[in-house]
Amino acid sequence: MNAIAASLADSATMMRRNFRHTMRNPLTLLNAIIMPIFVMFLMVYVLGGAFSVGTDYVDYATPGMIIMTIGYGIGPTATGVNSDMTTGFINRLRVMDVSRAAVLNAHVIATMLRTLVAIAFIIGVAFLMGFSPSASFPEWLGAIGIVVLTVLAISWLTIAAGLAAKSPESAGILGVPLMLLPFLSSAFVPADKMGPGARQFAEYQPFTPIIETLRGFLTGTPSTGTALTAAAWCVGLALIGYLWARATFTKRA
Amino acid sequence: MNGSAIVASGLRKAYKDKIVLDGIDLDVQTGTIFALLGPNGAGKTTTVNVLTTLLAPDAGKVVVAGHDVATETKAVRAAIGVTGQFASVDDLLTGEENLLMMADLLHLPKAEGKRIADRLLDRFDLVEAASKPAASYSGGMRRKLDLAMTLVGDPQIIFLDEPTTGLDPRSRRTMWEIIRELVADGTTIFLTTQYLEEADELANRIAVLDQGRLVAEGTADELKRRVPGSHVRLRFTDRHELDVAARVLHESTRDDEELTLRVPGDGGVRSLRELLDRLDAQSIEVEELSVHTPDLDDVFLALTGHGNKEISAR
Numbered sequence A: 001m002n003a004i005a006a007s008l009a010d011s012a013t014m015m016r017r018n019f020r021h022t023m024r025n026p027l028t029l030l031n032a033i034i035m036p037i038f039v040m041f042l043m044v045y046v047l048g049g050a051f052s053v054g055t056d057y058v059d060y061a062t063p064g065m066i067i068m069t070i071g072y073g074i075g076p077t078a079t080g081v082n083s084d085m086t087t088g089f090i091n092r093l094r095v096m097d098v099s100r101a102a103v104l105n106a107h108v109i110a111t112m113l114r115t116l117v118a119i120a121f122i123i124g125v126a127f128l129m130g131f132s133p134s135a136s137f138p139e140w141l142g143a144i145g146i147v148v149l150t151v152l153a154i155s156w157l158t159i160a161a162g163l164a165a166k167s168p169e170s171a172g173i174l175g176v177p178l179m180l181l182p183f184l185s186s187a188f189v190p191a192d193k194m195g196p197g198a199r200q201f202a203e204y205q206p207f208t209p210i211i212e213t214l215r216g217f218l219t220g221t222p223s224t225g226t227a228l229t230a231a232a233w234c235v236g237l238a239l240i241g242y243l244w245a246r247a248t249f250t251k252r253a
Numbered sequence B: 001m002n003g004s005a006i007v008a009s010g011l012r013k014a015y016k017d018k019i020v021l022d023g024i025d026l027d028v029q030t031g032t033i034f035a036l037l038g039p040n041g042a043g044k045t046t047t048v049n050v051l052t053t054l055l056a057p058d059a060g061k062v063v064v065a066g067h068d069v070a071t072e073t074k075a076v077r078a079a080i081g082v083t084g085q086f087a088s089v090d091d092l093l094t095g096e097e098n099l100l101m102m103a104d105l106l107h108l109p110k111a112e113g114k115r116i117a118d119r120l121l122d123r124f125d126l127v128e129a130a131s132k133p134a135a136s137y138s139g140g141m142r143r144k145l146d147l148a149m150t151l152v153g154d155p156q157i158i159f160l161d162e163p164t165t166g167l168d169p170r171s172r173r174t175m176w177e178i179i180r181e182l183v184a185d186g187t188t189i190f191l192t193t194q195y196l197e198e199a200d201e202l203a204n205r206i207a208v209l210d211q212g213r214l215v216a217e218g219t220a221d222e223l224k225r226r227v228p229g230s231h232v233r234l235r236f237t238d239r240h241e242l243d244v245a246a247r248v249l250h251e252s253t254r255d256d257e258e259l260t261l262r263v264p265g266d267g268g269v270r271s272l273r274e275l276l277d278r279l280d281a282q283s284i285e286v287e288e289l290s291v292h293t294p295d296l297d298d299v300f301l302a303l304t305g306h307g308n309k310e311i312s313a314r
């Protein structure tokens, strides 16, 4: 069997394993779906009325909610990858000459699928709450594109951090900053309504351009500049995560 | 089957300024059990990681199954199986699924993988538990499944890092039996342990590792002899014989009540013969002779000066 066929076969085996994990531990998927919906209700029905954002609040908040949903989907990946590392499972695979790509790609794909399923749910709930996007078909493609790119970047970062973390417990809290960062972006409140320190932070952190891009696509008012900034952030973060994961996988025994 | 399965020379490894391996030389003969004995933190796992291609040493050369670990990693990996210190089974998969996953990763045909998995489940007495998730297994069952997973690929050389740590005595005995069966089939076993009894029980050769250095190497008996405290005890029929013998063997210490002499020695055959020759030359009658060698616990204490207890927390 040549190297590529072997790597593909191994990827399929590892994918099957990850799929079984999700099926046997459905709470992880449920959590990834339900928690963001809960926050969405809170934002729109409880807090939303307090902000005037110039449009329907659900229209304003949905892009931020979509991005925030990613943070709720990655916890199991970080703990799973980390316990593979700390229990010696990855060492076993390395000694068996299972390709690094197979192990890591399977985790990336599983994370992306779980997260994208949760995002589909949150969009569904948004529609039920009156979300009315005015995106054309190409703009929808753009919106999907930026979401997938963001999920890819965060998946790689999560896997790298999960590999590097000391214990599954410390890996498990990796998702927390990602659940909080959107609050310090333009996700729920326009940046110019924030206090001075928070405003600066919101302007420069990656979630702001990403959420603005998504919002632009969904409201039919995309801005090329912001979209390029967002895409650059995603590609950069994905690359960092990818290289970091590769290096940690090889080095840590 | 002859020759070396594992040869390591001059292994060194340091993390920052902490020296973990300080010049390790090893030679493990094919088809034998070799035990690396040492307390927690001695560097056993680090040694296993280096020998199994998982960790590059700072210096030194390792040849496993005739292949250089640094340059022929693939060939080495094809020849070895490793069971790490912590059972690396997938808790959410069943025992059978764990084994089949290994077969898939080894790219075995489906039917063959199934056949091997069934055989291993049967051999390790896991048939009943085969379709239960590994999370529900006892410590002993997990260890067995872990080892079974290593055996799917039928490796020539197996590394077992503390295979019985944390097991109850019965599971430990089962594990020992399994290990003995493996060598009987011609496999080479490199195991690490904190238990002197285990090394004594299983290993053809033992190396004692302490703070990154090998402080002794040999068979269990050789090690026991290397330790001061070996002595020959001679018992005599009467006081007169004891007096004569004590004069001849002036290095001995006497016990008048027991009518015995305790003669220090290395416990080896040659020194014993010399001793008997000296007694014969004076026509001294010995009623009873016994050779006392210290057990491995004494060995460890004597060789390292601090006994076989945990010297450093991880």
Ligand SMILES: Nc1ncnc2c1ncn2[C@@H]1O[C@H](COP(=O)(O)OP(=O)(O)O)[C@@H](O)[C@H]1O
Pocket: B015, B018, B020, B038, B039, B040, B041, B042, B043, B044, B045, B046, B047, B312, B313, B314
């Ligand atoms: N990655 C690491 N970084 C720093 N120190 C380490 C690392 N791995 C092991 N050590 C240290 O090396 C020593 C030997 O560890 P190890 O080989 O695990 O010992 P053993 O398996 O005999 O208990 C210990 O003091 C441990 O703290």
Ligand SMILES: [Mg+2]
Pocket: B044, B045, B046, B085, B161
């Ligand atoms: Mg160890």
